Amino acid sequence: MKVSFNWVKELVKPGKSAQNVAEKLTLSGAEVEEVKKIKNDYIFDIDITPNRGDELSVLGIAREVAALFNKKLTIPEPQIEEQPLDLPLRVEIDNPLTCPRFTYRIIDNIEIKPSPDWIVEKLRSYGFRPINNIVDITNLVMIELGQPMHAFDYDKIHGARMKIRRAKSGERIKTLDGVTRYLIDEAIIIEDDKNIMDLAGIMGGEASEVDEKTKRIILEAAVFNPVLIRKTSKHIGLTTDASYRFERQIDKEGCIRALNRATELILDTFGGTPGQAVDICKDKISPKVIEIEIKKVKNLLGIEIDIKSAKNYLERVGFEIRGELTSKLKVMAPSWRNDIKIWQDVAEEIARINGYAKLEQEKLKKSKIDNEKTTYYQKELLKDVLYDLGFNEVYNYTFLSNKDVEVFRSDPLNLYEVENPVAPENRYLRDKLSPMMAKTIGKNPTFESIKIFEVGEVFSKTDKESIHLGIGIAGKEYEDINKLTEKINAALDFDLIWQISELNIEENERYKIKKKRAAVAEADLTLFLKQKPLKGALKSLQGTRYREISRFPSVTRDIAFIVDTSIDSTRVSASILAISPKVVQAELFDEFASPKFGEGKKNIAYHVQLQASDKTLTKKEADDLMKKITSAIKKEFGGEIRSF
Numbered sequence: 001m002k003v004s005f006n007w008v009k010e011l012v013k014p015g016k017s018a019q020n021v022a023e024k025l026t027l028s029g030a031e032v033e034e035v036k037k038i039k040n041d042y043i044f045d046i047d048i049t050p051n052r053g054d055e056l057s058v059l060g061i062a063r064e065v066a067a068l069f070n071k072k073l074t075i076p077e078p079q080i081e082e083q084p085l086d087l088p089l090r091v092e093i094d095n096p097l098t099c100p101r102f103t104y105r106i107i108d109n110i111e112i113k114p115s116p117d118w119i120v121e122k123l124r125s126y127g128f129r130p131i132n133n134i135v136d137i138t139n140l141v142m143i144e145l146g147q148p149m150h151a152f153d154y155d156k157i158h159g160a161r162m163k164i165r166r167a168k169s170g171e172r173i174k175t176l177d178g179v180t181r182y183l184i185d186e187a188i189i190i191e192d193d194k195n196i197m198d199l200a201g202i203m204g205g206e207a208s209e210v211d212e213k214t215k216r217i218i219l220e221a222a223v224f225n226p227v228l229i230r231k232t233s234k235h236i237g238l239t240t241d242a243s244y245r246f247e248r249q250i251d252k253e254g255c256i257r258a259l260n261r262a263t264e265l266i267l268d269t270f271g272g273t274p275g276q277a278v279d280i281c282k283d284k285i286s287p288k289v290i291e292i293e294i295k296k297v298k299n300l301l302g303i304e305i306d307i308k309s310a311k312n313y314l315e316r317v318g319f320e321i322r323g324e325l326t327s328k329l330k331v332m333a334p335s336w337r338n339d340i341k342i343w344q345d346v347a348e349e350i351a352r353i354n355g356y357a358k359l360e361q362e363k364l365k366k367s368k369i370d371n372e373k374t375t376y377y378q379k380e381l382l383k384d385v386l387y388d389l390g391f392n393e394v395y396n397y398t399f400l401s402n403k404d405v406e407v408f409r410s411d412p413l414n415l416y417e418v419e420n421p422v423a424p425e426n427r428y429l430r431d432k433l434s435p436m437m438a439k440t441i442g443k444n445p446t447f448e449s450i451k452i453f454e455v456g457e458v459f460s461k462t463d464k465e466s467i468h469l470g471i472g473i474a475g476k477e478y479e480d481i482n483k484l485t486e487k488i489n490a491a492l493d494f495d496l497i498w499q500i501s502e503l504n505i506e507e508n509e510r511y512k513i514k515k516k517r518a519a520v521a522e523a524d525l526t527l528f529l530k531q532k533p534l535k536g537a538l539k540s541l542q543g544t545r546y547r548e549i550s551r552f553p554s555v556t557r558d559i560a561f562i563v564d565t566s567i568d569s570t571r572v573s574a575s576i577l578a579i580s581p582k583v584v585q586a587e588l589f590d591e592f593a594s595p596k597f598g599e600g601k602k603n604i605a606y607h608v609q610l611q612a613s614d615k616t617l618t619k620k621e622a623d624d625l626m627k628k629i630t631s632a633i634k635k636e637f638g639g640e641i642r643s644f
Helices: 005-009 018-028 059-071 115-126 133-144 224-236 241-247 257-272 292-301 307-316 343-354 374-389 403-408 434-442 481-492 505-510 525-532 533-539 569-577 619-637
Strands: 001-006 031-038 041-047 088-092 101-108 149-153 159-165 172-174 181-182 188-191 195-201 217-223 278-281 290-291 318-323 330-332 449-461 465-477 498-502 518-524 555-564 583-593 601-610
Touching: 001 005, 001 059, 001 115, 005 059, 018 031, 018 041, 018 059, 031 188, 059 133, 088 101, 088 601, 101 257, 101 619, 133 149, 133 172, 133 241, 133 257, 149 195, 149 257, 172 195, 188 224, 217 257, 217 374, 224 241, 290 292, 290 343, 292 307, 307 318, 307 330, 343 518, 374 449, 374 481, 374 525, 434 449, 434 465, 434 518, 465 481, 465 525, 481 498, 481 518, 498 601, 555 619, 569 583, 569 601, 569 619, 601 619
Parallel strands: 088 159
Antiparallel strands: 001 041, 031 041, 101 217, 101 278, 149 217, 159 188, 172 181, 188 195, 290 330, 318 330, 449 465, 465 518, 498 518, 555 601, 583 601
């Protein structure tokens, strides 16, 4: 958002240069991306965060400047001499959630003219195109106070009636840009007895447009539902300056000020007869009082702050302090701060005004862990064993739905039920892993072979909380589940006690498994994690070498050899890797025998990844490495490059 520094200074005198003010704003959260000098003014280009809709105006930025520099903010209060007008108008609001507040005033004896130079200059500094005096003033007030406004031609309102309601899907309106727009039922419209006159909060309609023949207007300032505005704007592909502000919430108490300010500008500049202001407030919400404890604020921010300073900072940003000053403060956020919900939000305001730069960095203290008691290495050993046996690790949800309980045949009386589940699928905590392993197999029907495992927590009222290992196998390379669990025990040198289940036809249907054979098994890891010596787990790390990750891109080449079928492809991989430190990976992606290779011969193919730690490899350097690999494999294994 662009903001004129001269305009800001009409409301607050910071006593600082534009650069100093820009720096202070940036350090407080309103990032000034650019300060551009135009004639005798400075234009700030400010990146406003989505939660700070109150800053989308000159007044909003002036409030920030006043708080940051502890200066007085001056907001002119217009004085309007209202007159009774014999111009009836009935306004109806179908739902207070759609339009919580609607204020308006009829102004008679209007003359439509071009705006004076000072208004045109201000609008153009913000990128607005001048249209006529009435439209220009509504735009000027929106920029100045953050309240979108609209003016209707009173004589174009059929039946002297305006109804604010949600649209019916398929209804349409021709907006001021000449486009006919088809609406969804989230759109907010204003209609009279004949036409839809306004796409509220986004753009006015041609049916009630102010033009050169207009003699009297309905000047409106309202609050519309931000969610509905956002949905409608996104659906029709139209974002306006008004919708942008409504989406981020405006000050519900700012309507009358904006209405009077616009009225004052119209009367002072062009004349007219103002009627009485009408304020329809359908959603009166009492300001929320938030209690903060100064001790908690200190702990959260990591700074020393006393109660008087906290009070001062909060009053500078518009908060009202209730009650006596004790170790606690009862504060009430101003109406324009819709982002203040909890005490931590209030604490952030204290930090902003105190200065983020004063928050000291504190290094995290190193925690001391008794490695003899941790289960990390035992788990890693277990996972290494399973990887070596061809398993892939999965992570399943720890929650069960009612349907899962029924399908898995769990006893709901033995399950922990979540008190306030965010969704029906999260009603219970799981009490075992095996059913989830079966369910995962069922969700992966395209894989010919499946070998999966999970190490995770299970919960039940009988056993409380424990860590289990679950495995699941299915498909083409199906292996006897009993022998497989024996292999795992042997590799771990520990007798895990398994609950094994080879799934029958009924169970396969229950879990939607398409494989002919499938099995799951589960073991409690409590004793394994407690009794397995740490040094045993560390054996898996012996001989492991680590290298620094290179900052430079790698080069990948594919290479295929014809070798004897008796040669182990892993030995060839090891030989490729041994050629140079710049060979960082040799991944086998194809291996098969065929008569076309000759009797007793097979094809083995690798993705070879080349990478240097200090630079990007040239094409010649990569070619030379591949030549060395070819020569080494030929010499060691009699491998020939496959050329067909």
